[in-house]
Amino acid sequence: xxxxxxxxxxxxxxxxxxxxxxxxxxxxxxxxxxxxxxxxxxxxxxxxxxxxxxxxxxxxxxxxxxxxxxxxxxxxxxxxxxxxxxxxxxxxxxxxxxxxxxxxxxxxxxxxxxxxxxxxxxxxxxxxxxxxxxxxxxxxxxxxxxxxxxxxxxxxxxxxxxxxxxxxxxxxxxxxxxxxxxxxxxxxxxxxxxxxxxxxxxxxxxxxxxxxxxxxxxxxxxxxxxxxxxxxxxxxxxxxxxxxxxxxxxxxxxxxxxxxxxxxxxxxxxxxxxxxxxxxxxxxxxxxxxxxxxxxxxxxxxxxxxxxxxxxxxxxxxxxxxxxxxxxxxxxxxxxxxxxxxxxxxxxxxxxxxxxxxxxxxxxxxxxxxxxxxxxxxxxxxxxxxxxxxxxxxxxxxxx
Amino acid sequence: xxxxxxxxxxxxxxxxxxxxxxxxxxxxxxxxxxxxxxxxxxxxxxxxxxxxxxxxxxxxxxxxxxxxxxxxxxxxxxxxxxxxxxxxxxxxxxxxxxxxxxxxxxxxxxxxxxxxxxxxxxxxxxxxxxxxxxxxxxxxxxxxxxxxxxxxxxxxxxxxxxxxxxxxxxxxxxxxxxxxxxxxxxxxxxxxxxxxxxxxxxxxxxxxxxxxxxxxxxxxxxxxxxxxxxxxxxxxxxxxxxxxxxxxxxxxxxxxxxxxxxxxxxxxxxxxxxxxxxxxxxxxxxxxxxxxxxxxxxxxxxxxxxxxxxxxxxxxxxxxxxxxxxxxxxxxxxxxxxxxxxxxxxxxxxxxxxxxxxxxxxxxxxxxxxxxxxxxxxxxxxxxxxxxxxxxxxxxxxxx
Numbered sequence: 098x099x100x101x102x103x104x105x106x107x108x109x110x111x112x113x114x115x116x117x118x119x120x121x122x123x124x125x126x127x128x129x130x131x132x133x134x135x136x137x138x139x140x141x142x143x144x145x146x147x148x149x150x151x152x153x154x155x156x157x158x159x160x161x162x163x164x165x166x167x168x169x170x171x172x173x174x175x176x177x178x179x180x181x182x183x184x185x186x187x188x189x190x191x192x193x194x195x196x197x198x199x200x201x202x203x204x205x206x207x208x209x210x211x212x213x214x215x216x217x218x219x220x221x222x223x224x225x226x227x228x229x230x231x232x233x234x235x236x237x238x239x240x241x242x243x244x245x246x247x248x249x250x251x252x253x254x255x256x257x258x259x260x261x262x263x264x265x266x267x268x269x270x271x272x273x274x275x276x277x278x279x280x281x282x283x284x285x286x287x288x289x290x291x292x293x294x295x296x297x298x299x300x301x302x303x304x305x306x307x308x309x310x311x312x313x314x315x316x317x318x319x320x321x322x323x324x325x326x327x328x329x330x331x332x333x334x335x336x337x338x339x340x341x342x343x344x345x346x347x348x349x350x351x352x353x354x355x356x357x358x359x360x361x362x363x364x365x366x367x368x369x370x371x372x373x374x375x376x377x378x379x380x381x382x383x384x385x386x387x388x389x390x391x392x393x394x395x396x397x398x399x400x401x402x403x404x405x406x407x408x409x410x411x412x413x414x415x416x417x418x419x420x421x422x423x424x425x426x427x428x429x430x431x432x433x434x435x436x437x438x439x440x441x442x443x444x445x446x447x448x449x450x451x452x453x454x455x456x457x458x459x460x461x462x463x464x465x466x467x468x469x470x471x472x473x474x475x476x477x478x479x480x481x482x483x484x485x486x487x488x489x490x491x492x493x494x495x496x497x
Numbered sequence: 498x499x500x501x502x503x504x505x506x507x508x509x510x511x512x513x514x515x516x517x518x519x520x521x522x523x524x525x526x527x528x529x530x531x532x533x534x535x536x537x538x539x540x541x542x543x544x545x546x547x548x549x550x551x552x553x554x555x556x557x558x559x560x561x562x563x564x565x566x567x568x569x570x571x572x573x574x575x576x577x578x579x580x581x582x583x584x585x586x587x588x589x590x591x592x593x594x595x596x597x598x599x600x601x602x603x604x605x606x607x608x609x610x611x612x613x614x615x616x617x618x619x620x621x622x623x624x625x626x627x628x629x630x631x632x633x634x635x636x637x638x639x640x641x642x643x644x645x646x647x648x649x650x651x652x653x654x655x656x657x658x659x660x661x662x663x664x665x666x667x668x669x670x671x672x673x674x675x676x677x678x679x680x681x682x683x684x685x686x687x688x689x690x691x692x693x694x695x696x697x698x699x700x701x702x703x704x705x706x707x708x709x710x711x712x713x714x715x716x717x718x719x720x721x722x723x724x725x726x727x728x729x730x731x732x733x734x735x736x737x738x739x740x741x742x743x744x745x746x747x748x749x750x751x752x753x754x755x756x757x758x759x760x761x762x763x764x765x766x767x768x769x770x771x772x773x774x775x776x777x778x779x780x781x782x783x784x785x786x787x788x789x790x791x792x793x794x795x796x797x798x799x800x801x802x803x804x805x806x807x808x809x810x811x812x813x814x815x816x817x818x819x820x821x822x823x824x825x826x827x828x829x830x831x832x833x834x835x836x837x838x839x840x841x842x843x844x845x846x847x848x849x850x851x852x853x854x855x856x857x858x859x860x861x862x863x864x865x866x867x868x869x870x871x872x873x874x875x876x877x878x879x880x881x882x883x884x885x886x887x888x889x890x891x892x893x894x895x896x897x
Contacts, residue, residue, distance in 0.1 A: 124854060132856070157895055159876055160883035161501065164896030177896060187896050438854060441894055443887040465856050466872065475874045 100174060100331075101483050101492060106338040111424025111489035113339065113384045113482075114375065117172060117350075118411060119165070120393025121430025122446040122465055124437050126401050133392075133404040133436060134447065134464035141415035142428070142449070142463040150455035151463070152473025153445035154429045154481060162443045166190040168431030169353045173386070174337060174482035175330060183268070183325015188258040192250035195352025196260065196327035201268045201295060203321040205249075205257040207232055210307065210318030214281045219274065220255040221316040232316050233257050239309035245298050259302070259321060267292030270299055272322035282320060295324065332358025333384060337482055338491065342378060344371045345388035354386055368414045375421055383491075384482075385423070396434025404436050419451065425488040426451045427481060445475050452488035500574060500731075501883055501892060506738040511824025511889035513739065513784045513882075514775065517572060517750075518811060519565070520793025521830025522846045522865055524837050526801050533792075533804040533836060534847065534864035541815035542828070542849070542863040550855035551863070552873025553845035554829045554881060562843045566590040568831030569753045573786070574737060574882035575730060583668070583725015588658040592650035595752025596660070596727040601668045601695055603721040605649075605657040607632055610707065610718030614681045619674065620655040621716040632716050633657050639709035645698050659702070659721060667692030670699055672722030682720060695724065732758025733784060737882055738891065742778060744771045745788035754786055768814045775821055783891075784882075785823075796834025804836050819851065825888040826851045827881060845875050852888035 123133040156163045156171050157178070166187060167177035185202030189195070196202055207229070209218035224232065233249040240247070245263035252258065269288035275281060282303070287296040299321055306319045333341040335358070343354030344364045351361040362378060364371050368389050375385045389411060395404035419426055430446040447468045456472040476484070486492040523533040556563045556571050557578070566587060567577035585602030589595070596602055607629070609618035624632065633649040640647070645663035652658065669688035675681065682703070687696040699721055706719045733741040735758070743754030744764045751761040762778060764771045768789050775785045789811060795804035819826055830846040847868045856872040876884070886892040 124856060158501075158883070159880035160885075160887040160892060161505075162887060162892065162894045164894050167896035182896065190896075435854070442854065443884070443892075444854075444856070466858055469858070469870070469872060 100336045101486070102495075105493040105495060106486065107491045107493060108338045110383075110491035112379070113425045113485045113489050114387065114418065114421060114423040114427070115172065115385070115485075116387045116389070116418060116426075116428045117169065118392055118408075118428065118430050119388065119390045120396040120432060120434030120441070122433030122435070122442070122444050123396065123404065124433075124435035124442070124444070127437065132465050133401060134408060135466065136401070137405045137408040137412075139408060139412045139463055141412045145415055145419060145428070145451060146449050146461050146463040146467070146471070147459060148457055149449045149451040150473050151450075151458065151461045151468045151471025152448050153468055153475045154448045154478040155445045155475050156432055156478045160443050162441050163432040164191070164441070165349060165431055166353050169350060170357070171478040172429065172431060172481060173333065173354075173357050174479050175357065176479050180328050180330065182328060184323025185258065185325040186327060188252070188323070189250065189260060190349060190352055192252060192258045193348040193352060194248070194250055194258065194260065195355045197262070198327055199262055199264050199266070201261045201266050201324055201326050203259045203299070203325075204323045205259045206274070206320045207255045207257070207316035208318050208320050209315050210282060216275055216278055216280060216282055216318070216320070218315065219278055219320060223254045224316055226251070226253055228316070229254060229257060232310070232313070235309055236306055240302055240305040242298050242301050247302065255316070261295065261298055263294070263298070265291070266295045266326075268295060268324045268326045270296045270324045272320075273299070273303065274320040274322050282318065299324070327356065330357055334358060337384075337486060339384040339482075340382045341384040341386065342375075342382040343386045343388070344374050345386070346371070347388070347390050350388040359386060368411060369417065372414060372417045372421065379421070393434045396436050397439060399436050399439045401436045424452060424490070425485045427485060429478075429481070448473060448476070448481075450484070450488070454488055500736045501886070502895075505893040505895060506886070507891045507893060508738045510783075510886075510891035512779070513825045513885045513889050514787070514818065514821055514823040514827070515572065515785070515885075516787045516789070516818060516826075516828045517569065518792055518808075518828065518830050519788065519790045520796040520832060520834025520841070522833030522835070522842070522844050523796065523804065524833075524835035524842070524844070527837060532865050533801060534808060535866065536801070537805045537808040537812075539808060539812045539863055541812045545815055545819060545828070545851060546849050546861050546863040546867070546871070547859060548857055549849045549851040550873050551850075551858065551861045551868045551871025552848050553868055553875045554848045554878040555845045555875050556832055556878045560843050562841050563832040564591065564841070565749060565831055566753050569750065570757070571878040572829065572831060572881060573733065573754075573757050574879050575757065576879050580728050580730065582728060584723025585658065585725040586727060588652070588723070589650065589660060590749060590752060592652060592658050593747065593749040593752065594648070594650055594658065594660065595755045597662070598727055599662055599664050599666070601661045601666050601724055601726050603659045603699070603725075604723045605659045606674070606720045607655045607657070607716035608718050608720050609715050610682060616675055616678055616680060616682055616718070616720070618715065619678055619720060623654045624716055626651070626653055628716070629654060629657060632710070632713070635709055636706055640702055640705040642698050642701050647702065655716070661695065661698055663694070663698070665691070666695045666726075668695060668724045668726045670696045670724045672720075673699070673703065674720040674722050682718065699724070727756065730757055734758060737784075737886060739784040739882075740782045741784040741786065742775075742782040743786045743788070744774050745786070746771070747788070747790050750788040759786060768811060769817065772814060772817045772821065779821070793834045796836050797839060799836050799839045801836045824852060824890070825885045827885060829878075829881070848873060848876070848881075850884070850888070854888055
């Protein structure tokens, strides 16, 4: 899906609300033969589905399991496969940090490095997550870069994200990971003139880290790779003519929304409050993105009943969402997170779209099998904003 | 569908079995209002469908009728429209001959050519298939090429395939068909230096054929076109990380499998034996392609009951196929061959995919209308291997 031709986009028209229920879709419980959505009592979502267009969103190509960053970008009308994400950017997004334009991110590993600079263990014997946090804090306190700030975001075990912040940094610097153990870490070399400062900053970080970590038993050095800057994307306003706002409690999702130029509003602390925030800013924006996280977390935990409960906790807020009075209200997920799978999965995600121009089907329900009877079929997620533009009266006819 | 990014593909994981039932799909019988699949008693396929994901495979773009070669390549995860098949390669595949790397194929016509070299009838008054076989045998016996072997594959009426075999042949040689009658056959001219030997071999063949065929009433010469070599395709292992084996009784299908780097195993002489062969080689491969031919042959015959019987003959083998214990078992066809149509058709083909991560729908049946109720919808056939990779735990998440 490419965005519609610019000359078809009307800069005025109705309002669009998109609620993303993270990890929405699931799979049948092996003993109960129903999915989480099917097991859940969701009278409000079912009522909305029966009054709406219903189908499924195919987030990425068939079989691809979406990460949260690509999943959301697709829902926002961008093709993640065409966006040149560096590894560092993806890691930063995954650590709830959306890069600012003056930042460069790299994926980091703690490693065991000897006095001669030879890497003995590329993962420092896999420290615990707590250890990783302690080591990151030590580096944050102990390293000082010449003319640049930096931020360390701890990850799982030996993993962290390193963000350099300074104006005018190029990012074409090699990885220093020798890829095999028993070899020296590679020197950082700029591949172009504009990246020379970053190579110098990375070298400073690497050298000082060895000093700070010298007394550690295992994690005596760092390996850095995938230096990358924020991808330059059209804003939602440029691409779709939509003044857009994100109302998301978790920073990761506000971060992805910032990548496409959304304003980020203070979300409060519950879906009910997020809906109130949308109401309070109703006149300022054309597109409201609301995000709710709990079903995904329950999916990752593998706790079927917890996911059912998380879905049931969302349901009572649906009337308030609908009564915002948007011309188009869409609810879907950024990917499925089936509890039997513990992780994101590749399955299409249930989708409901309410407007005054839909074709409701009486016997749909808002679950994986119930939406199969709906009128939308399975739509590429990156076409949903365009479909919403049409329903909102924001898209001209193509051709005479 | 392009193949997934290489960095997402895990080189280990579960096993995948694909059974292709050639010509699987059909159309309603005009008097009985049911299709061949609907008329057939298929308790095993229906039971599998009810426990699986179900839908349809769209083999080529909507409305395209697939030949067997492109149909299979699509199922193997390749886009036949992006593959530069010369006409000769497709003809050779259609004659059950998969080109070796040192072979060049051309499509041939017997023609009527006079003493002055003028083509009087481009199809030699359409000889019978038997006549075509006799003429090919005469040429095979009577022509000797300088430093190259050749192989003649008779086709229907005036058509044959000519395969030249010699190391280092280029294939950029023009067609010699003048396209209109009353004109002389064109001389063969190489378009580059490396194709000069082929131009010489084609000229030798053309000249000697006129001598061998001089006493024939009609078929006194040959026209050759579409000189082409085997397309260079990524192997299934390179593209998907799958060590792959073909277990097909008809050579054509082993041939197409060879084009994508599959090993070809001795299939025995029945589907039951093919399944035993897969079992015997279970540890050596990740992907098993089994092919069964009879439903297509019955479709071509136009005999509705014969196609029903061919489908019913497959059904009892399904439990053994499932009990191979693959992580993913897929059954579909390379195209439909409705008996009312006598030929391949453009209709999507029923598809069933069994794994532990599916969304079964209780009221599906394994036939053209029953699969419409399934969860898969209509999927591009060239995305099926990617989907199977996901189900087999062989595909990493896209992005964080």
